[in-house]
Amino acid sequence: MSPRQVLGKIGLWCAVFIVVSPAILFFLWMASLSIKFEIDNAAYPPVFLPEHFAWKNYADVLASNRFVTYFINSLLVTGTATLLAMLVGVPAGYGIARMSAHKSAVVILIARITPGLSYLVPLFLLFQWLGLLGTLWPQIIIHLVVTVPIVIWIMIGYFETTPLELEEAAFIDGATRWQVFWHVALPIARPGLAVAFILAVIFSWNNFVFGIVLAGRETxxxxxxxYNMISFDQLSWGPLAAAALIVTLPVLLLTVFAQRQIVAGLTAGAVKGG
Known part of the structure; x- marks a missing residue:
């Protein structure tokens, strides 16, 4: 390995460290806050690892009367929005890729990068007129604004890289377009499906703005x-950090266990569609 290559690798690792280290530091500090008593959280100079761990912070959050309800709500909203996005987005991505509908792909990209707040006000008025405010349906529907463009855009890029020869052979054997899509295109596109699913789950699970506007007390x-744990009268950093860590943990574990599929899918789809 030449000195230039060694310097290049060192520079790359330094750049990665500079980019990633703030996120790691913030996560570790949040974990530290979650296992400390309030007196340790308010100490100066700051204490990173206390002598006694305050596991009571996690117990208090999990014992909250509404935590299980909110967790189930998140599962229902994220699960339903992701499932509907996959049902709609995967066939749409396949159709756009095979028809080379580049203008449609640009429209999908614009929908993806448009801030969700642009849709929030008109949809809020619509849901209010329909009498759906305070239920889970407005959140599920508006989450589709986020998840469907993600799925379509990823699948367009992935289907454009899959070989057409296999599909043409299936057509020669008498298969219909639906049979080709179901039996030929989908099995080849499994890495892309995994990436689309995981990213849709992450963006839907972490969404905050839609929930705070459209959700009721029980939804x-x-x-x-x-966010509702933040109070002007008293702010308990320990339980707040514990709750934030619990919310982050499912997505974090999903990302860690599926990182290979994410990298493989994004790399394959980036050749033409990225």
Whole structure:
């Protein structure tokens, strides 16, 4: 290995460390806050690891009367929005890729990068007129604004890289377009499906703005529940950090266990569609 290559690798690792270290530091500090008593959280100079761990912070959060309800709400909203996005987005991505509908792909990209707040006000008025405010349906529907463009855009890029020869052979054997899509295209696109599913789950689970506007007292999701723990009278950093860590943990574990699929899917789809 030449000196230039060694310097290049060192520079790359330094750049990665600079980019990643703030996120790691913030996560470790949040974990530290979650296992400390309030007197340790308010200590100066700051204490990173206390002598006695305050596991009571986690117990208090999990024992909360509404935590289980909010957790179930998050599962229902995220699960339903992701499932509907996959049912709609995967066939749409396949159709756009095979028809080379580049203008449609640009429209999907614009919908993806448009801030969700742009849709929030008109949809809020619509849900209010329909009498759906305070239920889970407005959150599920508006989460589709986020998840569907993600799925379509990823699948467009992935289907554009899959070989057409196999599909053409299936057509010659008498298969219909639906049979080709179901039996030929989908099995090849499994890495792309995994990436689309995981990213849709992450963006839906972490969404905060839609939930705080459209949710009622019994239909809040976990990010909104954590926000509601902030009080002007008293702010308990330990339980707040514990709740934030619990909300982050499912997505974090999903990302860690599926990192290979994410990298493989994004790399494959980036050749033409990225």
């Amino acid at each position: 809040r999701t976990l990010p909104v529940a954590v």
